[in-house]
Amino acid sequence: MNRLLAGFFEYMPQGEFKMLNLAHILIIVFGILGILVACFFLRKLESRKVKIILLVCAIIGLVIDPIYWIWELCATGTLHWEQSLPLYFCSLFYMTLAVGVFCKRERVKQVCFGYLASFNVFAGLMGLILNNNLNNYPVFSFVGIRTLVFHLLMLFVSALIWFTRYYKPKFTDILHS
Secondary structure, eight states, X not given: OHHHHTTTTOOOOOOOOOTTOHHHHHHHHHXXXXXXXXXXXXXXXXXXXXXXXXXXXXXXXHHHHXXXXXXXXXXXXXXXXXXXXXXXXXHHHHHHHHHHXXXXXXXXXXXXXXXXXXXXHHHHHHXXXXXXXXXXXXXXXXXXXXXXXXXXXXXXXXXXHHHTTOSOOOTHXXXXX
């Protein structure tokens, strides 16, 4: 077990790894298949229960970057903000999901879920497939697993709100976004 976890939490941006290796491709394929199967079985879930799932996903999204920052600070003694800027599509995901889940104003919620149902799918797929972190870290490391789980979470939320019809597009969404 120690051998399996050796190097799991190490900071090692040497660039000696490659994204789209066999482990990465298997995680992409099985991750997307798992999301589709899960959402198929959740498709008839009542709105109240979908909201609870989205609440849990929002909390995970809000804590996953601070956990990474703590790890990076402990591992390197500094933070690399350029890798965690809140203006990346991936960071917009957790902020938009949190606003969509916690906000009381329906128009704001509708715009947030419109983003999560559209741009978030593209961003999640691009982050999952073209994941630059995997050029520096192995798939089975803290950074590798964190980034893959985060992008799979993005895709899960988008699929969930479509499969369950939690988000219902309106023509006025275009005007407010």
